[in-house]
Amino acid sequence: MMGGGLTATANRVRFGIQSAHEIVETALHELETRDHAWHCTTRLLSERALRMADTVDARIKDGDQVGPLAGVPFGVKALFDLEGITTTAGSVVLKGNPPARRDAAVIQRLIAAGAIPVATLNMDEFAYGFVTENAHYGTTLNPHDPTRLAGGSSGGSAAVVATGILPFALGSDTNGSIRVPAALCGVWGLRPTQGVLPLEGVYPFASSLDTVGPLAARAEDLRCVFEAMSGTPVADIDDVMSFRVARLGGWFAHDLPPALLEGLDRIMAFFGSSHEIELSGVERARSAAFVISASEGGNLHLPRLRKCPMDYDPATRDRLMAGALLPAAAFIQAQRLRNAFRNCLRELFKTTDILIAPTVAGVAPRINASTILVDGKSVPARANLGILTQPLSLGGMPVLAAPLAPHPNDAEPRLPVGVQLIAAPGREDVLFAAARALEQAGILGYLTLATS
Amino acid sequence: MSETEQDQITEVRLLARQVNLPIPVACLPGVQANLAFLRTHVDLVESVSLPDDCTPAYVFTP
Incomplete structure (x- = not known):
């Protein structure tokens, strides 16, 4: 659905060629009807996502600048806070916690850039594993061969990008939890410099080593998302x-x-x-x-x-x-x-x-x-x-x-x-x-x- | 269960008592196996001699 990469998708939205509502609705429909084959998602954020898409479309109609990721849907590893939802971190142990009062800091930045979270994604419980075999939420299967593991702990994030349904997803990497599933699912992932991205609203695993980062289908998409997450453009190097x-x-x-x-x-x-x-x-x-x-x-x-x-x-x-x-x-x-x-x-x-x-x-x-x-x-x-x-x-x-x-x-x-x-x-x-x-x-x- | 295995389980129970952690009987073998695995890593970490001025890498920005 994202031919031409996420910049092309965002441009179609920004220039009124396609509505954010249509893009988000399609992504949600694809996840709802196809994800049973891989088990990447743990929850669809349908109502919220469509409401946000409508807001993006309304702002474009009003001539507002909506950001470089306008209308681009993305998935979120289940340890990022999303306003109004209890963060599970892939467990049932936290189910008694109150709902998050606000989105995680990096999600706020992505939304400010026009992107729209549409689903939470499967992971090893509390990010402690490299396999995404979860006793509560099931095993995420590798889209390139469903008899194989997707890797983990950000397995739902890597797998959903590999399906082509979402152009990018967020993961966390303490010991390799972005890089391992990225490798096994054939997608790109970044563990940024420790401390460069804020961890506010991210359920910790081992805070000395925790980082968050993007996974994407192309190098340029990864870069666009990282720029939005860090709030700073990445310098060009030609040589x-x-x-x-x-x-x-x-x-x-x-x-x-x-x-x-x-x-x-x-x-x-x-x-x-x-x-x-x-x-x-x-x-x-x-x-x-x-x-x-x-x-x-x-x-x-x-x-x-x-x-x-x-x-x-x-x-x-x-x-x-x-x-x-x-x-x-x-x-x-x-x-x-x-x-x-x-x-x-x-x-x-x-x-x-x-x-x-x-x-x-x-x-x-x-x-x-x-x-x-x-x-x-x-x-x-x-x-x-x-x-x-x-x-x-x-x-x-x-x-x-x-x-x-x-x-x-x-x-x-x-x-x-x-x-x-x-x-x-x-x-x-x-x-x-x-x-x-x-x-x-x-x-x-x-x-x-x-x-x- | 062999005498060695019994000793290892007893040790897990003693360590758990130090941190006030009651470990269900069903979990003892799994915890013991994981502790043994972690100890191979502890042994490697402790095998290196570090200079006294090599301080821990805690991250704290007041």
């Missing part, structure tokens, strides 16, 4: 060939399938670089992220775990309880290690503009076999799909998750695999410039269902 690009080896080079290796080679060849860097302490960085997440998540939920443990998704409950039992010494050491790792990365970015790494070491796992192979061992997907994203969360730098384009020589369509582009803190402009160039070169980008 992408001057970027100093390096590929991460070691930890990031294990168990990669041929499609990923070939894609990484194509990216490096595009930039004319063969530079490979082995980051030291990556495994410990991942462990530090694990310990911080478990400790902060466990502490956050401790009062409710005392009162109503059996209301939690069993997979989440046992992890949160274990986290609540960790000693303070482990948490503090992890936070010290975080500073050391961040300093190491700061040094690295003095001589490098972009680091390239795979996002997930393979395609989406099958739903009935929720394990993956790591170094030849079968481990649970729920905790381990983020093995390549989690260490990078510790540094706080921006990471853009991008789908690799199918190779021209592929005999038949293959399932999505993705890469991470990593830049120095605050340099989202570098990432978007590289992403645009690689998309235009046919190296990055994957089709959504509606455009297949």
Whole structure:
């Protein structure tokens, strides 16, 4: 429904070619009639969305400026506040909470830019997982192969974009929860620089590492949405060939399938670089992220775990309880290690503009076999799909998750695999410039269902 | 349940008591397994020697 990207959609609305009401009504109808196949949504915001669309149409009629995302519908991971609705964070534990008094800060900014939230989206309970298998709201299926996982925890967000029904969605990323499902569903996602986007009105998981960001079907759409969310235009960089690009080896080079290796080679060849860097302490960085997440998540939920443990998704409950039992010494050491790792990365970015790494070491796992192979061992997907994203969360730098384009020589369509582009803190402009160039070169980008 | 497993469950109960967290019996094996998993990560984090001036990365802007 969004041919030409969301800028084209917004322009059709702004210039009166198509009404926001029609666009939103179509999106709602598509979700209502087709989403049973994937289970991306947990709630449709039909009445509110149509009312907002009518307001946009009325303002255009009055000659008002309605913003660059005029009439563009989007979905919201179920941990963002929406005025008048109780935020569930993918759980039933919070159902007694009062409805949110206002929209989350980033949603307010998107609405100010003309965009319209139309649905809440499925996730792992309290964002604690990489699979979007939720005991309360069901499993979100991968639109490219419904026998496979969509990834998580922002699985509903990635999957709904992959269906082509919505052009963008919001997710959160603590350890990879935007990047992992983006990779498995073949869409774009951004974990912005830690702290650059406000978290007001976003239900926390591990506040030391929490970020929010967009997922979209195209690099340019991702950039437009990020600009609206941050309230600041992203600077244009034309000379992408001057970027100093390096590929991460070691930890990031294990168990990669041929499609990923070939894609990484194509990216490096595009930039004319063969530079490979082995980051030291990556495994410990991942462990530090694990310990911080478990400790902060466990502490956050401790009062409710005392009162109503059996209301939690069993997979989440046992992890949160274990986290609540960790000693303070482990948490503090992890936070010290975080500073050391961040300093190491700061040094690295003095001589490098972009680091390239795979996002997930393979395609989406099958739903009935929720394990993956790591170094030849079968481990649970729920905790381990983020093995390549989690260490990078510790540094706080921006990471853009991008789908690799199918190779021209592929005999038949293959399932999505993705890469991470990593830049120095605050340099989202570098990432978007590289992403645009690689998309235009046919190296990055994957089709959504509606455009297949 | 082996003696080792029984000891591990007893330890989980003791740790839980320290934070006033009653753990339902049905949850004990799952919590124990997750705690054992987390401890492999704690061991890795604690295996690194950091200088005294490397402070924790708490985020606090007054």
